[in-house]
Amino acid sequence: MKHICVIGTGYVGLVNGTCFADLGNSVVTVDIDQAKIDALNNGEMPIYEPGLREVVERNVAAGRLRFTTSYEEGLKDAEFVFICVGTPEGDNGEAELKYVRAAAATIAKTMTRSLVIINKSTVPIGTGDLVANVIRNNQPTPIKFGVVSCPEFLREGSAVQDFVVPDRTVLGSTPEDQWAAEAVAQLYLPLRAPIMMTDLRTAEMIKYASNAFLATRLSFINEIANICERLGADVIEVARGMGFDKRIGHHFLQPGVGYGGSCFPKDVKALTYMAEEAGAHPQLLNSVTEINDFQRKRVADKLHELLGDVDGKTIALLETSANRRHWTLLRT
Numbered sequence: 001m002k003h004i005c006v007i008g009t010g011y012v013g014l015v016n017g018t019c020f021a022d023l024g025n026s027v028v029t030v031d032i033d034q035a036k037i038d039a040l041n042n043g044e045m046p047i048y049e050p051g052l053r054e055v056v057e058r059n060v061a062a063g064r065l066r067f068t069t070s071y072e073e074g075l076k077d078a079e080f081v082f083i084c085v086g087t088p089e090g091d092n093g094e095a096e097l098k099y100v101r102a103a104a105a106t107i108a109k110t111m112t113r114s115l116v117i118i119n120k121s122t123v124p125i126g127t128g129d130l131v132a133n134v135i136r137n138n139q140p141t142p143i144k145f146g147v148v149s150c151p152e153f154l155r156e157g158s159a160v161q162d163f164v165v166p167d168r169t170v171l172g173s174t175p176e177d178q179w180a181a182e183a184v185a186q187l188y189l190p191l192r193a194p195i196m197m198t199d200l201r202t203a204e205m206i207k208y209a210s211n212a213f214l215a216t217r218l219s220f221i222n223e224i225a226n227i228c229e230r231l232g233a234d235v236i237e238v239a240r241g242m243g244f245d246k247r248i249g250h251h252f253l254q255p256g257v258g259y260g261g262s263c264f265p266k267d268v269k270a271l272t273y274m275a276e277e278a279g280a281h282p283q284l285l286n287s288v289t290e291i292n293d294f295q296r297k298r299v300a301d302k303l304h305e306l307l308g309d310v311d312g313k314t315i316a317l318l319e320t321s322a323n324r325r326h327w328t329l330l331r332t
């Protein structure tokens, strides 16, 4: 059993904290949002995820999982601290790091024993080094620590399952912090999934590249959909036919209104921003976002074409693809 502190009790923090407790560890999750912590301590879930409530209740009852706003309480016995705070989109598309900096500074001021600090938040390449500097600069007296990047790949809607049966765990560290990455690997061993050890920056990039690739597939099939419409082909059948090719597969090949959600739009933009800042020319990433923006407008245009003035109307959209049908209600 290990002592783990999780900073940020949002989607990622709550799921990770709960699931690590379920593996037999002692976990304290910390959040600055008093209302969220009060709700959790009253047995209310801030999000819905299949299976989450049951796992939370089981581990709270067993005394393995606690919720608090106190960093002191969270870090008192902790050997590991996971940073799971938000990294929203900034004014120019960059990932906003103020929550990560604040969390790291408070960890540095509060820690009393050697600590492995794990970046779970999706953070720009180089943030592992930044967190190490923030910790070093804010420690009242030097205490040993290591920084590890362990990006999160869970999907909202199957987050618990994705923790329990991950495709892989990616761990990045500097050569000096290899001991810390190996300690984190021990936490993940019970999941019996592949663990990939790499350097800090590469681990950070794997997360952005993965999301950008999935978004690219969606923009690709949306572009094909628009071409199919003009040429009289059925894009649903085209995607199905393509997906049977093992090199292509069926996932993330459903045309629709464009990608959304809490990660894809901001992560593609953050990677584009990083690329441009570094002097690269991210033509494909720019096109992925452009196609996505166009696709949303196209839906609105189609509604206007079909219905004329849509002001005040409630419209039901049936999104249909080879393997799902999904109704969306729009109120204009």
Ligand SMILES: NC(=O)c1ccc[n+]([C@@H]2O[C@H](COP(=O)([O-])OP(=O)(O)OC[C@H]3O[C@@H](n4cnc5c(N)ncnc54)[C@H](O)[C@@H]3O)[C@@H](O)[C@H]2O)c1
Pocket (backbone or CB within 6 Å): 007, 008, 009, 010, 011, 012, 013, 030, 031, 032, 033, 036, 084, 085, 086, 087, 099, 102, 103, 120, 121, 122, 123, 152, 153, 154, 155, 156, 262, 263
């Ligand atoms: N939601 C997903 O599906 C998903 C998947 C993979 C990766 N991620 C990444 O994980 C990170 C977290 O995402 P999320 O969806 O859990 O965010 P979230 O907004 O649901 O939760 C973040 C939590 O952090 C808390 N917080 C902010 N500053 C804090 C601080 N200084 N100390 C303690 N708590 C603090 C907030 O109050 C909030 O409860 C982001 O970088 C996101 O891109 C999210």
